[in-house]
Amino acid sequence: MAGSGKTTFMQRINSYLHAKHDPPYVINLDPAVRNVPFEANIDIRDSVNYKEVMKQYNLGPNGGILTSLNLFATKIDQILALLEKRTAAPPPAKPGEPQAKPVRNIIVDTPGQIEVFVWSASGDILLGSLASSFPTVIAYIIDTPRTASTSTFMSNMLYACSILYKTKLPMILVCNKTDVKDAEFVEEWMTDFEAFQAALREEEENPEGGDGLGGGGSGYMGSLLNSMSLVLEEFYSHLSVVGVSSMTGEGVDDFFAAVREKAAEFERDYKPELERRRQQREEEKKGKQEKDLNRLLKDMNVSTASSSKQTKPPKAEPETISDMEDEDDDDDDGDLVDPDEEDDDEEKDGLTQRYQQALKDSESNPHGDDFSFARYMHKANIG
Ligand SMILES: Nc1nc2c(ncn2[C@@H]2O[C@H](COP(=O)(O)OP(=O)(O)OP(=O)(O)O)[C@@H](O)[C@H]2O)c(=O)[nH]1
Numbered sequence: 489m490a491g492s493g494k495t496t497f498m499q500r501i502n503s504y505l506h507a508k509h510d511p512p513y514v515i516n517l518d519p520a521v522r523n524v525p526f527e528a529n530i531d532i533r534d535s536v537n538y539k540e541v542m543k544q545y546n547l548g549p550n551g552g553i554l555t556s557l558n559l560f561a562t563k564i565d566q567i568l569a570l571l572e573k574r575t576a577a578p579p580p581a582k583p584g585e586p587q588a589k590p591v592r593n594i595i596v597d598t599p600g601q602i603e604v605f606v607w608s609a610s611g612d613i614l615l616g617s618l619a620s621s622f623p624t625v626i627a628y629i630i631d632t633p634r635t636a637s638t639s640t641f642m643s644n645m646l647y648a649c650s651i652l653y654k655t656k657l658p659m660i661l662v663c664n665k666t667d668v669k670d671a672e673f674v675e676e677w678m679t680d681f682e683a684f685q686a687a688l689r690e691e692e693e694n695p696e697g698g699d700g701l702g703g704g705g706s707g708y709m710g711s712l713l714n715s716m717s718l719v720l721e722e723f724y725s726h727l728s729v730v731g732v733s734s735m736t737g738e739g740v741d742d743f744f745a746a747v748r749e750k751a752a753e754f755e756r757d758y759k760p761e762l763e764r765r766r767q768q769r770e771e772e773k774k775g776k777q778e779k780d781l782n783r784l785l786k787d788m789n790v791s792t793a794s795s796s797k798q799t800k801p802p803k804a805e806p807e808t809i810s811d812m813e814d815e816d817d818d819d820d821d822g823d824l825v826d827p828d829e830e831d832d833d834e835e836k837d838g839l840t841q842r843y844q845q846a847l848k849d850s851e852s853n854p855h856g857d858d859f860s861f862a863r864y865m866h867k868a869n870i871g
C-alpha cells in the first residue's frame with residue numbers, strides 16, 4: 489500500500505546486492521515519485537512526463553499514473569529486449585580484462601496506488617511479459633506498525649490475496665519497518681487462528697488499544713474478521729513471510745532466501761501453468777484466425793460463384809436432373825416430354841401440331857370429366 493516503504497526497500501536491496509558484487513537491473517515504474525534513492529536502469533519518468541499527461545488528458549493523480557503506465561507499456565518489447573540482453577551470458581572477456589557477469593536479479597518498483605498497477609491492462613502486460621521471460625516473484629510490502637490492528641491487518645491480507653489471485657505469481661509478504669515494530673505478531677496471526685481470536689477479544693475489551701485505530705471493535709466486526717481469517721487460512725499457506733527493516737537492513741538475508749525458494753517454486757509450479765495458459769491463448773487465437781479465414785473464403789466463394797454464373801458459357805446440353813430422362817424413349821411410359829424436343833411437328837405460334845390438335849379436341853369435348861389440359865397433352869403425346 490502507499491507509504492509502506494516500497495521505494496526505501498528497493499534502495500535497501502539494491503545496495504545489498506551491490507555489496508555482494510551482484511548488481512541488479514533496476515526499473516522504476518512509479519511515474520509520480522519525485523526522486524528515487526537509487527540509480528534506475530529504466531525509469532518510466534524518462535519516457536513519460538506524468539504532470540504533462542495529467543494536464544493533457546485532464547486527469548487526476550491516479551488517472552495520470554494509469555495513463556503513464558499505459559503509454560509506457562507500449563514499449564514492453566524494447567524493455568524485454570534490453571532485459572534479455574542484460575541477463576544473457578556476456579561474450580568472453582578480452583585477455584587482461586575482467587569477465588563481465590550477466591545480471592541475475594531484476595528489481596522493479598511500482599507506484600503506491602497498487603490497484604492502478606495490478607488491475608490495469610498495462611500492469612497485466614508488464615507483469616505477464618516479465619513472467620513469461622523470467623522467474624518472477626511479487627514482494628508485497630506491509631507497513632508493520634500500521635498493521636497492528638486486526639482490521640488493518642485483515643484489509644492488508646485481503647489486498648495481498650487479490651494481487652496473488654490476479655497475478656497468479658509466487659508472493660513474499662515483506663513486513664517492513666521492523667525497527668519500529670516487531671513483525672512476530674503478523675506471522676502468529678497468519679498461522680495460529682487462536683492468537684488472532686485472542687487479539688480480536690483484546691480489541692473488543694479495550695477498543696482504543698492496539699495502534700489506537702480501534703481494530704475488532706463491535707461484535708459484528710469481530711465475527712466478520714473471524715470468518716475472514718478462517719477463509720484466508722488456505723491463502724496464507726501459499727505465502728512466505730519475512731520481517732525486514734529497510735532502515736537498518738535487518739532481515740534482508742531472509743528475504744533473498746525466500747526469493748530463491750519462490751523462484752524454484754516458480755519454475756516448478758508456475759512456469760508450466762503459464763506455458764499452458766500461453767498455449768491455450770495461442771490455440772484460441774489460431775482457432776479464431778481459422779474461423780475468420782473460413783468466413784472470408786465463404787464470402788469470397790459466394791461472390792466468385794455468383795460472378796462466375798454470369799461469365800460461364802450457356803450449357804450446350806441440359807443436365808440430366810432425374811433418371812426418368814435416362815430411360816429409352818420408345819417405351820413411352822408417360823415421361824414428361826420437354827416441348828423443345830418435339831422436332832418432328834412444325835411449330836405454329838409456338839405450339840407444335842400435336843399440341844394444337846389437343847387444344848382443339850379439348851374444345852370439342854366440353855363435358856369431359858376433369859379433363860385437365862395436362863392429361864390431354866399426355867394423350868396427344870401418345871398419339
Ligand atoms: N522506520 C522506518 N521507516 C521506513 C522504513 N521503510 C520506509 N520508511 C519510511 O516510510 C516512508 C515511506 O517510504 P517510501 O519508501 O517512500 O514508501 P513507498 O511505499 O515507496 O511510498 P509510495 O511510493 O508513495 O507508495 C518514508 O518516510 C520512509 O522513510 C523502515 O524500514 N523503517
Ligand SMILES: [Mg+2]
Binds near residue numbers: 494496521598600
Ligand atoms: Mg515509492
